[in-house]
Amino acid sequence: MYKISEFAEITGLSKETLRYYAEMKLLEPAFIDPKNNYRYYDDGSIFLATLLSKLRKLGFTIQEMISVMEDESFSNLEALLVQKKRKILKQINELQLQVEEIDEFLASGKEEPE
Amino acid sequence: MYKISEFAEITGLSKETLRYYAEMKLLEPAFIDPKNNYRYYDDGSIFLATLLSKLRKLGFTIQEMISVMEDESFSNLEALLVQKKRKILKQINELQLQVEEIDEFLASGKEEPE
DNA sequence: ATTGACCGTGGTGTGCACCCCACAGTTTAT
């Protein structure tokens, strides 16, 4: 069982992030000492924390990660990854539209020769 | 000279947006009546407001629009448009990297057949 | 003069994912 600082070092997540995730019920400590409210994490938590860390880097939001965690067996992980991928592709599309509009704006500005 | 509501209707910007832009020194009224602090806009303001409205739709932030407005002749507008385009392309790149990482993650999960 | 529409200011709220701080209790090491 690891205390929060130790666990933060192991996982690379900050203490504040761990407290935040606990508050969001995204990653709850394996045990909380009722005497002092200290959070204790175990080896199972390590797997979950590194998964969350990875998903964050993939652009997942907290809400999306909560969806992932809802099924303990992670049988929906693949579907959620695909879904996230589609969301990102949509964002890319929107940005490409903006680029096109900027190009049009640039072109319209050049239609006035000297 | 138009009062704020009238000007809002003409330009399509909300009153709050106009007040916000005034506060940000992005689009200052042509005249402010010192007796009641009423903001008055003129025809020159219309051109600027529609330009800002257009830039917002192109994804420009307030700060970026402030850069545009800094030169009254807008001789730097083209350069700033190009610069903005580059920023967006960079964002697109980052998102594409995320997609690739998700693909890798998906592929790694499939390496374990039944 | 009165009423209703309008205006300004100052403040709060929004969503996201935390960071940082002070305060107080607790644990660990010496």
Added chain:
DNA sequence: ATAAACTGTGGGGTGCACACCACGGTCAAT
């Protein structure tokens, strides 16, 4: 026993671009 190190909680702050609110003053029309 004592001091240093750690922990929790509660609160505020961050950046962005406004929206929304109440309050009080003001303007326009009648």
